[in-house]
Amino acid sequence: xxxxxxxxxxxITKRGQNVTFRCDPISEHNxxxxxxxxxxxxxxxxxxxxxxxxxxxxxxxxxxFSAERPKGSFSTLEIQRTEQGDSAMYLxxxxxxxxxxxxxxxxxxxxxLTVL
Amino acid sequence: GNSVxxxxxPVTLSEEAFLTINCTYTATGYPSLFxxxxxxxxxxxxxxxxxxxxxxxxxxxxxxxxxxxxxxxHLEKGSVQVSDSAVYFCALxxxxxxxxxxxxxxxLSVLx
Numbered sequence: 268x269x270x271x272x273x274x275x276x277x278x279i280t281k282r283g284q285n286v287t288f289r290c291d292p293i294s295e296h297n298x299x300x301x302x303x304x305x306x307x308x309x310x311x312x313x314x315x316x317x318x319x320x321x322x323x324x325x326x327x328x329x330x331x332f333s334a335e336r337p338k339g340s341f342s343t344l345e346i347q348r349t350e351q352g353d354s355a356m357y358l359x360x361x362x363x364x365x366x367x368x369x370x371x372x373x374x375x376x377x378x379x380l381t382v383l
Numbered sequence: 384g385n386s387v388x389x390x391x392x393p394v395t396l397s398e399e400a401f402l403t404i405n406c407t408y409t410a411t412g413y414p415s416l417f418x419x420x421x422x423x424x425x426x427x428x429x430x431x432x433x434x435x436x437x438x439x440x441x442x443x444x445x446x447x448x449x450x451x452x453x454x455x456x457h458l459e460k461g462s463v464q465v466s467d468s469a470v471y472f473c474a475l476x477x478x479x480x481x482x483x484x485x486x487x488x489x490x491l492s493v494l495x
Contacts, residue, residue, distance in 0.1 A: 307487070307488070309387075309487050371432060373429065
């Protein structure tokens with residue numbers, strides 16, 4: 268088990284460009300979450316999937332953001348027409364929902380996005 | 384709504400000092416509570432958790448007790464080391480399978 272991985276680790280782009288990030292969860296984890304973390308703040312929830320279904324989206328997730336998890340394994344987060352305010356660390360987490368115990372979320376290293 | 388408040392940092396301690404990082408929460412229902420740690424340049428790592436009132440989570444010498452009456456989950460360690468220097472995040476999960484709500488984090492610096 269190699270943990271949650273994210274790619275790329277760093278992305279620098281110009282304002283107005285589209286970017287796509289990938290997250291590979293821990294194998295067999297059925298839940299996958301995306302968070303955004305800005306400097307000096309805690310992570311803020313963006314969206315989550317159970318298997319391939321996107322079950323919840325935060326109001327932070329504007330219509331320029333889209334996330335997919337097509338086969339219930341890896342996920343992608345795309346930001347269209349990037350703005351400087353999108354500069355942040357984008358974190359992915361996964362968990363295994365089984366029974367009624369708390370499903371602890373395990374985080375990846377994040378993708379740091381800088382929009383120039 | 385659900386929210387987490389942490390003591391403001393940075394917290395600077397000498398090695399072997401006692402550590403307390405305060406965390407209080409507001410939540411509907413009966414949340415689970417977590418402490419995560421983020422070392423420089425790394426992702427968040429689960430440090431400890433507690434799922435119901437009066438539970439004590441512990442790991443690597445750190446402890447925190449779920450206090451429902453004071454809606455608190457303070458992190459403590461009896462003797463900190465330089466390697467404990469990191470940012471510590473308190474978080475709650477309002478219900479099973481729901482997204483986490485994080486506090487703003489508290490930066491800890493431990494000096495030799």
